[in-house]
Amino acid sequence: MRWLLAGLMFAAFVAIAIFTATLRAENATRRHGLERHTTEVRDRWIELQRLEAVLLDSESWQRLAVAHSRALAAEFERRRGRLQ
Amino acid sequence: MKSGERLRLGFVYGLLGLVPVFLLGWLGYVQVAQAGELDRKGRAPLRLVAATAARQGAVVERTPAPRGSIVDRNGQPLAFDRPVYEVRAWIGLSKKRRASTVAMREWLDGLARDFAVALASDPELADRGVARRKHEERLRKLITREFGMQRLPAGDRALPEGFPRSAELRLAGEVDVLPVIDALRAIGKRRDLRGFVRLDFLPAFARSYPDRHLTYGIVGHTVTEWARQSSGGRELVTFGTVGLEAANVLSRGVGHERPGRRDGDGRPYFLAPPMLDPARPVLHGTLDLELQRIATDELATQAEAGAKVGKVTVPKWGALVLVEVASGDVVAAASWHRDVDNYKSASFTPYQSLFEPGSIIKPLVCAYALEAGVLDWGHVYDCRPHGSDYRDTIRGLGRRKPVRDDHPCQDLNAHGILVNSSNIGMSLIGLGLAREQWRDYMRFYGFGEGLDLPLPHGRVGGWPRQSFDPSTRLKSFRANSAISFSFGYEFQVTAFHIARAYLRMMRGQDAELRVCRGVELDGKWLPAPRLREGGKLSPRVLAAVRDAMADVMSPAEGATGRHAHRLIAREYGIDIHGLVAGKTGTAASMVGIPGRGRVSVRNASFVGFLPAHAPRWLAVCVLQKDDSARFYGGSYAAPPAVRLLLQAERLAAERRRRQESRVAGGQTR
Numbered sequence: 001m002r003w004l005l006a007g008l009m010f011a012a013f014v015a016i017a018i019f020t021a022t023l024r025a026e027n028a029t030r031r032h033g034l035e036r037h038t039t040e041v042r043d044r045w046i047e048l049q050r051l052e053a054v055l056l057d058s059e060s061w062q063r064l065a066v067a068h069s070r071a072l073a074a075e076f077e078r079r080r081g082r083l084q
Numbered sequence: 085m086k087s088g089e090r091l092r093l094g095f096v097y098g099l100l101g102l103v104p105v106f107l108l109g110w111l112g113y114v115q116v117a118q119a120g121e122l123d124r125k126g127r128a129p130l131r132l133v134a135a136t137a138a139r140q141g142a143v144v145e146r147t148p149a150p151r152g153s154i155v156d157r158n159g160q161p162l163a164f165d166r167p168v169y170e171v172r173a174w175i176g177l178s179k180k181r182r183a184s185t186v187a188m189r190e191w192l193d194g195l196a197r198d199f200a201v202a203l204a205s206d207p208e209l210a211d212r213g214v215a216r217r218k219h220e221e222r223l224r225k226l227i228t229r230e231f232g233m234q235r236l237p238a239g240d241r242a243l244p245e246g247f248p249r250s251a252e253l254r255l256a257g258e259v260d261v262l263p264v265i266d267a268l269r270a271i272g273k274r275r276d277l278r279g280f281v282r283l284d285f286l287p288a289f290a291r292s293y294p295d296r297h298l299t300y301g302i303v304g305h306t307v308t309e310w311a312r313q314s315s316g317g318r319e320l321v322t323f324g325t326v327g328l329e330a331a332n333v334l335s336r337g338v339g340h341e342r343p344g345r346r347d348g349d350g351r352p353y354f355l356a357p358p359m360l361d362p363a364r365p366v367l368h369g370t371l372d373l374e375l376q377r378i379a380t381d382e383l384a385t386q387a388e389a390g391a392k393v394g395k396v397t398v399p400k401w402g403a404l405v406l407v408e409v410a411s412g413d414v415v416a417a418a419s420w421h422r423d424v425d426n427y428k429s430a431s432f433t434p435y436q437s438l439f440e441p442g443s444i445i446k447p448l449v450c451a452y453a454l455e456a457g458v459l460d461w462g463h464v465y466d467c468r469p470h471g472s473d474y475r476d477t478i479r480g481l482g483r484r485k486p487v488r489d490d491h492p493c494q495d496l497n498a499h500g501i502l503v504n505s506s507n508i509g510m511s512l513i514g515l516g517l518a519r520e521q522w523r524d525y526m527r528f529y530g531f532g533e534g535l536d537l538p539l540p541h542g543r544v545g546g547w548p549r550q551s552f553d554p555s556t557r558l559k560s561f562r563a564n565s566a567i568s569f570s571f572g573y574e575f576q577v578t579a580f581h582i583a584r585a586y587l588r589m590m591r592g593q594d595a596e597l598r599v600c601r602g603v604e605l606d607g608k609w610l611p612a613p614r615l616r617e618g619g620k621l622s623p624r625v626l627a628a629v630r631d632a633m634a635d636v637m638s639p640a641e642g643a644t645g646r647h648a649h650r651l652i653a654r655e656y657g658i659d660i661h662g663l664v665a666g667k668t669g670t671a672a673s674m675v676g677i678p679g680r681g682r683v684s685v686r687n688a689s690f691v692g693f694l695p696a697h698a699p700r701w702l703a704v705c706v707l708q709k710d711d712s713a714r715f716y717g718g719s720y721a722a723p724p725a726v727r728l729l730l731q732a733e734r735l736a737a738e739r740r741r742r743q744e745s746r747v748a749g750g751q752t753r
Binding site: 002006028031032034035038039042043044045046047049050052053056057067071074075078 | 093096161166167168169260261262265266269285292294295296347351352353354357358360374734735738741742
């Protein structure tokens with residue numbers, strides 16, 4: 001009986017050691033996975049910032065044209081209101 | 085338990101207990117008794133201890149501090165840092181490749197080709213083939229230099245001793261296109277390159293300038309140079325050299341360090357997330373991007389108009405400035421040059437190009453003289469070329485050049501002198517001021533002094549040393565300097581100096597222009613000092629000068645702004661008499677131009693404000709020609725400035741209406 005208990009304890013120690021090693025390996029693998037995802041996010045963030053800068057530059061004429069037409073419409077409404 | 089069993093059990097547990105004792109003993113032997121060092125060339129020996137192992141397994145990813153952003157007065161970005169990668173490659177040669185220089189060359193050439201293909205995989209490139217060839221050529225040269233391949237002996241042989249077996253190269257900076265990043269990462273993951281090629285994507289920043297063509301001078305630019313570190317090494321440092329970019333506060337961003345470890349294959353994995361958007365200061369400029377666009381377009385259109393119709397010559401340079409009178413804020417500052425393709429390297433004319441101001445100075449002289457009590461506003465002067473006042477007061481002084489008017493004038497009071505821009509009349513007024521008063525006049529309006537703006541390389545201008553030299557006789561001063569000063573000659577200014585002088589006339593002696601409204605630093609708003617006023621001109625003086633300047637813009641015969649009045653009435657259907665006040669100026673000077681010596685130039689200038697009787701906007705326009713073509717302030721410089729004033733008022737009214745409608749509607753639209 002004692003030998004059985006001693007053997008079980010030994011097996012338990014070995015199992016815990018293997019489990020711990022597996023956990024640590026899994027931990028490292030997960031960290032790698034997370035790092036890969038983080039890298040992908042960062043790559044896309046950089047692309048997003050670039051596209052935003054390109055858009056900001058290319059759209060400024062349009063943006064101003066829209067603002068200008070809005071102003072003209074408002075002025076038209078104001079003058080029409082005054083006439084009425 | 086039998087004694088034999090106890091003995092066996094004790095033996096087994098004794099063995100188990102010996103294991104940790106042995107391990108501890110072994111650890112002590114290896115780490116303490118056997119602790120050794122590795123000699124390293126030129127560096128301290130490497131201690132073979134646990135801390136060294138931990139350090140070698142640890143990695144730190146450093147994200148540099150981004151430069152601060154610059155925004156306009158409405159929050160529109162003018163300059164900002166956006167994240168990019170700097171890609172570096174570590175390349176190691178395997179034993180097999182070191183055994184054959186031919187194989188090594190082939191492998192390195194193939195690597196350069198693969199990198200070049202990846203770097204040219206931006207789908208938006210106009211010609212990817214050309215880009216790939218350029219990258220390949222550059223990378224081949226880089227690899228050849230780093231591995232010392234140009235020194236390799238001819239023929240196929242093993243790599244001789246003394247040649248590098250590995251090298252670290254900077255493949256590219258400012259990598260920000262996703263397909264390029266993906267292509268490079270794919271190379272880094274290739275199985276055949278594992279252990280021999282490692283790519284590092286280092287976080288970095290690239291500067292973006294939206295609407296760049298509008299902001300070269302005032303926003304400025306940065307340069308990146310190698311600088312010596314205090315620890316002895318060298319590092320790349322980016323700093324602003326021109327415009328608002330030169331503000332020190334923009335270099336106070338916060339960098340970031342991200343700790344991590346390397347696995348058995350040398351691949352890093354990090355223990356903290358990356359900081360995608362690190363904190364950075366924000367400098368709020370006074371520029372209004374929409375008005376800046378209008379100013380730039382107006383100035384360019386006016387300057388290039390002559391070339392299009394082929395009637396008149398094109399000016400050499402031009403400047404157009406718009407200032408908000410209440411705050412002294414420079415809301416628009418446009419610069420134009422003839423035959424300049426790269427505005428980054430050209431001077432920014434509003435504060436770097438000097439000119440003799442000419443007649444736009446006359447209202448300032450009259451205001452000062454009236455305030456000083458040496459001018460009777462109602463007094464009538466004989467402004468005829470050979471009139472009694474000229475004969476009695478000017479001719480007898482012995483001035484070398486006679487004083488002339490552009491058009492013949494008759495009897496005029498100060499108001500009429502300003503409206504008709506009579507040089508003879510102004511000389512008679514200017515001669516009423518003593519030399520000390522002229523010096524005080526210069527001080528009051530800030531001529532010959534720095535602009536007190538955070539913009540480096542600004543020009544100061546001023547007058548020749550002898551003008552106020554005590555050794556210059558008073559008669560000579562009166563005959564030359566006093567008369568010349570009266571109608572804007574014998575001293576030089578920039579467009580910003582003129583804007584500041586008029587701001588001081590309206591707001592007081594301490595008024596200064598502003599190009600920065602404040603800074604957001606660490607979440608705190610630090611406003612720039614508000615406009616100070618100091619000693620002011622009395623309201624009756626200002627009213628008299630404003631009335632005269634309003635009449636300059638009338639359609640009356642002799643009024644020098646009548647051309648602009650007629651033009652604006654035709655274009656907009658607006659009568660600007662009483663709405664816009666202004667003063668035109670035309671000056672002919674001799675200036676030194678590199679490569680051409682001293683040449684005759686003509687300046688057409690205009691200063692105006694709106695509304696005429698309660699100024700909100702102040703505009704200054706200058707155009708300079710380096711030939712003797714006909715060129716007048718009223719017909720060349722006034723139209724763009726008046727159009728800009730009208731647009732500024734229209735835009736402000738539109739914004740007020742938009743704000744009111746937001747408040748009335750109770751919601752943001």
